[in-house]
Amino acid sequence: MCGIVGYIGHRKAQDILVEGLKRLEYRGYDSAGVCAVADGALVTAKCPGRIANLEERLAEVPAIGQATLGIAHTRWATHGSPTEANAHPHLSDDGRIALVHNGIIENYLPLKQWLQSKGRTFASQTDSEVLSNLIAEFYASSGDFVEAVRTALHEVTGTYGIAVLCRDEPDRIVAARRGSPLIVGIGQDEYIIASDASAIVAHTANVVYLHDNEMAVIDGDQMRTITIDNVPTTREVELIEYSLEEIALDGFDHFMLKEIFEQPQSIRDCLRGRLNMRESRVQLGGIESVARELVKTRRFIFTACGTAWHAGLIGEFLFEDLARIPAETEYASEFRYRNPIIEDGTAVIAISQSGETADTLAALREARDKGALALGIVNAVGSTIARETDAGVYLHAGPEIGVASTKAFTCQVAVETMLALYLGRRKFMSQEIMTRFMEALAAIPGQIETVLAQSDMIRDVVSRVADRENWLFLGRGYNYPVALEGALKLKEISYIHAEGLPAAEMKHGPIALIHKGMPVVFIAPRCGVYDKIISNIEEVRARGGYVIAVATEGNKEIRRYADAVFYVPDCPQALQPLLTVIPLQLLAYQAAVLRGCNVDKPRNLAKSVTVE
Numbered sequence: 001m002c003g004i005v006g007y008i009g010h011r012k013a014q015d016i017l018v019e020g021l022k023r024l025e026y027r028g029y030d031s032a033g034v035c036a037v038a039d040g041a042l043v044t045a046k047c048p049g050r051i052a053n054l055e056e057r058l059a060e061v062p063a064i065g066q067a068t069l070g071i072a073h074t075r076w077a078t079h080g081s082p083t084e085a086n087a088h089p090h091l092s093d094d095g096r097i098a099l100v101h102n103g104i105i106e107n108y109l110p111l112k113q114w115l116q117s118k119g120r121t122f123a124s125q126t127d128s129e130v131l132s133n134l135i136a137e138f139y140a141s142s143g144d145f146v147e148a149v150r151t152a153l154h155e156v157t158g159t160y161g162i163a164v165l166c167r168d169e170p171d172r173i174v175a176a177r178r179g180s181p182l183i184v185g186i187g188q189d190e191y192i193i194a195s196d197a198s199a200i201v202a203h204t205a206n207v208v209y210l211h212d213n214e215m216a217v218i219d220g221d222q223m224r225t226i227t228i229d230n231v232p233t234t235r236e237v238e239l240i241e242y243s244l245e246e247i248a249l250d251g252f253d254h255f256m257l258k259e260i261f262e263q264p265q266s267i268r269d270c271l272r273g274r275l276n277m278r279e280s281r282v283q284l285g286g287i288e289s290v291a292r293e294l295v296k297t298r299r300f301i302f303t304a305c306g307t308a309w310h311a312g313l314i315g316e317f318l319f320e321d322l323a324r325i326p327a328e329t330e331y332a333s334e335f336r337y338r339n340p341i342i343e344d345g346t347a348v349i350a351i352s353q354s355g356e357t358a359d360t361l362a363a364l365r366e367a368r369d370k371g372a373l374a375l376g377i378v379n380a381v382g383s384t385i386a387r388e389t390d391a392g393v394y395l396h397a398g399p400e401i402g403v404a405s406t407k408a409f410t411c412q413v414a415v416e417t418m419l420a421l422y423l424g425r426r427k428f429m430s431q432e433i434m435t436r437f438m439e440a441l442a443a444i445p446g447q448i449e450t451v452l453a454q455s456d457m458i459r460d461v462v463s464r465v466a467d468r469e470n471w472l473f474l475g476r477g478y479n480y481p482v483a484l485e486g487a488l489k490l491k492e493i494s495y496i497h498a499e500g501l502p503a504a505e506m507k508h509g510p511i512a513l514i515h516k517g518m519p520v521v522f523i524a525p526r527c528g529v530y531d532k533i534i535s536n537i538e539e540v541r542a543r544g545g546y547v548i549a550v551a552t553e554g555n556k557e558i559r560r561y562a563d564a565v566f567y568v569p570d571c572p573q574a575l576q577p578l579l580t581v582i583p584l585q586l587l588a589y590q591a592a593v594l595r596g597c598n599v600d601k602p603r604n605l606a607k608s609v610t611v612e
């Protein structure tokens with residue numbers, strides 16, 4: 001979603017800001033802009049479209065190129081369409097304050113009316129411009145920039161990550177956050193502010209994560225942090241855990257493809273040190289502090305959005321099957337608003353790649369306020385969700401840049417599997433069965449490699465049907481959420497309409513859609529209901545559908561029913577999603593490439609959705 005970069009130091013700000021914006025491109029955006037103080041004025045360059053357009057615009061504003069301090073932004077439209085006027089940075093009407101903002105100012109309308117009654121004028125439709133004028137209004141009366149930002153933030157409801165410049169204080173940047181991530185990178189006599197570590201990592205690994213309701217005031221080569229109530233705070237300098245190489249394409253055409261192919265390694269990293277084969281034990285350091293409470297937990301609720309929600313659905317199966325504990329999965333956006341019942345002995349597990357998804361964070365807070373044990377399955381180390389949980393397990397999947405989540409999904413499922421085994425073993429699972437599962441889990445990365453080897457064949461199959469506009473994905477049991485995920489992947493990046501369903505539900509309505517040549521993907525590995533799935537395949541074939549099956553290696557019989565088959569190695573049913581999802585990721589990727597879509601920057605999507 002929106003991205004912020006700010007720079008204050010001894011180098012040309014523009015280079016660092018633009019490079020930072022490029023690193024944030026993957027998050028999704030539709031306009032961009034830069035502002036710097038030059039010759040006693042706040043000078044901006046902004047435009048709709050890509051960073052490349054912004055670079056052309058910057059060439060026309062040489063004053064910005066000389067500045068050693070500036071702020072920049074990529075905007076993902078919420079209030080108002082992606083126009084130049086709505087792009088950030090937003091200047092106050094008197095030209096004294098410039099601001100970039102992530103998040104949403106919920107009470108922007110009453111604030112706007114109040115400011116208009118004071119004679120302030122507005123050039124955009126955004127909520128963010130209200131905040132720049134509000135700061136300017138307080139600055140006009142106090143003459144104190146930091147105080148003006150502080151006072152304005154007290155008037156605001158909603159969420160923000162901001163970086164602010166003042167024309168009259170050209171050596172200072174003020175940054176603040178509430179509900180929208182903001183990080184300050186500390187380099188050699190320079191500071192880089194960003195909403196995402198990837199914009200900082202090329203310059204320094206030392207960062208300070210701002211907390212909610214906290215401000216950073218950076219003057220030349222010094223920084224102090226205070227709360228918005230003006231209480232000084234002390235923040236530890238932390239290390240960003242990943243390097244520039246990890247966010248490079250490495251010869252792949254797209255980050256999504258790179259990340260699909262990284263999955264054997266990302267799962268190995270995720271499992272590393274956690275499967276104690278000798279003692280037949282799963283060791284998860286992040287939950288040790290709540291181990292006793294966990295074993296006594298009577299009900300688990302997974303809450304998440306998008307792909308992470310699909311991982312939650314698989315978690316539900318895993319917890320009930322392997323640990324025999326009731327579990328359910330809720331859309332975070334629904335859970336938070338429906339006054340959920342949280343009884344004693346309930347644990348809520350928030351699943352999130354970014355750790356910053358606004359709805360997931362709000363659901364987690366709701367559950368915690370109601371007394372649930374709050375746990376997280378998160379990829380981004382130090383993210384808000386990771387910090388706000390009582391305990392949790394990191395994915396260690398490395399940075400995921402492709403907007404369509406792939407390696408984070410499989411690592412989320414791997415972590416859920418380990419958690420279910422951890423609980424199952426403590427409750428009733430025999431050492432023998434536990435060992436068998438752990439060995440099967442450890443074998444998954446190697447098995448994924450054999451699925452990836454079918455990439456070219458999958459492309460050939462997809463090329464026969466990539467022009468079809470409606471697809472169905474059908475699976476049962478553990479593979480029902482995989483069907484949902486396969487359909488979502490295809491929608492997200494190739495803009496094909498696709499639906500995922502439990503296979504047996506097809507006959508209760510969706511079968512009306514089947515017509516000659518319509519692609520229907522059956523996830524049909526060896527399982528207890530395999531014969532029933534074959535009957536469903538027959539029903540589709542009878543109506544002329546084009547059947548693609550994902551089946552267990554060695555199953556030759558299925559070729560009689562399906563037009564194309566992608567094979568996955570055999571494994572326990574509980575682990576099948578880790579394998580069956582791989583050909584569907586490749587299928588979606590190949591369809592998007594064949595249709596000429598921008599795989600890593602799909603239209604309208606954002607990598608991390610930090611607004612409700």
Ligand code: G6P
Nearest residue numbers: 306307308352353354357405606
């Ligand atoms: C966005 C992304 C999805 C992702 C979802 C949840 O919608 O486009 O790929 O699954 O957010 O993100 P999270 O970071 O919480 O896993």
